[in-house]
Amino acid sequence: MKIAIIGNENTVLPLKSLGIEIFNIKTQKDGEEILARIRNEENGNDNYAVIFITSDWHKKLETEIIKFKNKILPAIISLPSPDEKPGATLAGLEKMIERAIGSKLILK
Numbered sequence: 001m002k003i004a005i006i007g008n009e010n011t012v013l014p015l016k017s018l019g020i021e022i023f024n025i026k027t028q029k030d031g032e033e034i035l036a037r038i039r040n041e042e043n044g045n046d047n048y049a050v051i052f053i054t055s056d057w058h059k060k061l062e063t064e065i066i067k068f069k070n071k072i073l074p075a076i077i078s079l080p081s082p083d084e085k086p087g088a089t090l091a092g093l094e095k096m097i098e099r100a101i102g103s104k105l106i107l108k
Contacts, residue, residue, distance in 0.1 A: 001047055001048065001049035001073075002021055002047070002048045002049065003019075003020045003021065003049060003050045003051075003052075004020065004021040004022070004038070004050070004051045004052070004074075005020050005021075005023070005051070005052040005053070005054075005079070006023045006025060006031060006034060006035075006051065006052070006053045006054070006057060006061075007023075007024070007025065007052075007053060007054030007056075007057055007079070007081070008024065008025070008054065008056075008057075008081075008082075009024040010082065011054050011079075011081070012024055012054075020052075021048075025057060028060050028061065031057055031061045031064070032061065035061060035064040035065065035067075035068075036064065038051065038074070039067060039068070047073060047074070048073070048074040049073055049074055049075065050074055050075050050076075050077060051074045051075070051076045051077070052077050052078075052079050053065070053077070053078055053079065054078070054079050054080070054081045054082075055078045055079065055080055055081050056081040056083075058076075058078040
């Protein structure tokens, strides 16, 4: 199982040294193609367990991300973008936790 991160170069490049597969995207089409390729790889042996996407791209790629919704893996997790206000991705995280455990969790 692999871990990937999708986002702008200045965000993803430092994580390459940790063994995370990085996908630097510059356009929405880049992101759509990457997510489609990952979906097509699911039938192979190199599946992704977790895909991190910076929140700016997560919003732009929502229609592609929805295609993963009913699958157990990969878990797609939104990370704060470098220029984002702290706590802006908390609502999305709360929804993921609620779906995973079946109950609302108060995060403060």
